[in-house]
Amino acid sequence: NAGVTQTPKFQVLKTGQSMTLQCAQDMNHNSMYWYRQDPGMGLRLIYYSASEGTTDKGEVPNGYNVSRLNKREFSLRLESAAPSQTSVYFCASSPREQANYGYTFGSGTRLTVV
Amino acid sequence: AQSVTQLDSHVSVSEGTPVLLRCNYSSSYSPSLFWYVQHPNKGLQLLLKYTSAATLVKGINGFEAEFKKSETSFHLTKPSAHMSDAAEYFCVGAYTGGFKTIFGAGTRLFVKA
Numbered sequence: 001n002a003g004v005t006q007t008p009k010f011q012v013l014k015t016g017q018s019m020t021l022q023c024a025q026d027m028n029h030n031s032m033y034w035y036r037q038d039p040g041m042g043l044r045l046i047y048y049s050a051s052e053g054t055t056d057k058g059e060v061p062n063g064y065n066v067s068r069l070n071k072r073e074f075s076l077r078l079e080s081a082a083p084s085q086t087s088v089y090f091c092a093s094s095p096r097e098q099a100n101y102g103y104t105f106g107s108g109t110r111l112t113v114v
Numbered sequence: 115a116q117s118v119t120q121l122d123s124h125v126s127v128s129e130g131t132p133v134l135l136r137c138n139y140s141s142s143y144s145p146s147l148f149w150y151v152q153h154p155n156k157g158l159q160l161l162l163k164y165t166s167a168a169t170l171v172k173g174i175n176g177f178e179a180e181f182k183k184s185e186t187s188f189h190l191t192k193p194s195a196h197m198s199d200a201a202e203y204f205c206v207g208a209y210t211g212g213f214k215t216i217f218g219a220g221t222r223l224f225v226k227a
Contacts, residue, residue: 100208102163103158106157107156108156
């Protein structure tokens with residue numbers, strides 16, 4: 001099925017460990033995003049990529065890095081995980097950068113840092 | 115300042131009764147507005163969107179929303195709730211001419227049998 005695929009679905013890390021969350025879309029969308037969802041705080045933008053070859057910080061970028069590997073793939077890396085990064089992470093894509101297109105979301109990665 | 119406010123954190127209805135989820139936006143100009151639904155342990159799914167065409171927007175699963183500029187509102191309605199509608203709903207504002215998307219805090223809908 002066409003859409004946004006995220007891997008892994010679940011992950012437990014120890015404090016200080018690193019990991020990369022993977023995201024791929026097969027809709028030929030130009031723009032991709034990483035959000036985190038925390039109880040009572042809604043969704044917050046971590047990083048986004050308006051088009052292949054560009055990335056920009058969102059609302060909560062500290063502790064994360066991203067790579068837009070190609071048009072399809074946008075990865076999120078935690079270099080040294082902290083308990084505050086326990087969250088559900090969503091990748092999303094949209095046809096273009098203009099915000100009025102709406103997003104297609106992946107099913108999420110549940111990350112626990114102990 | 116731009117903002118999206120969902121007026122209820124929780125709404126509880128009985129199966130077969132109408133659903134009303136309220137959303138207000140604040141902006142010096144009209145944004146594009148969306149409603150997304152998130153079922154437990156799932157990603158967000160687009161229900162409907164308003165992009166300055168018809169003010170009454172119909173979405174999937176019998177939901178609709180009306181854009182009211184005078185009230186700066188975009189409330190989501192459904193005539194008859196179904197058990198499968200139980201989920202969290204997000205109102206989202208997107209501002210053209212730039213890149214800024216604002217998510218409301220979400221409204222959890224409970225449907226009682």
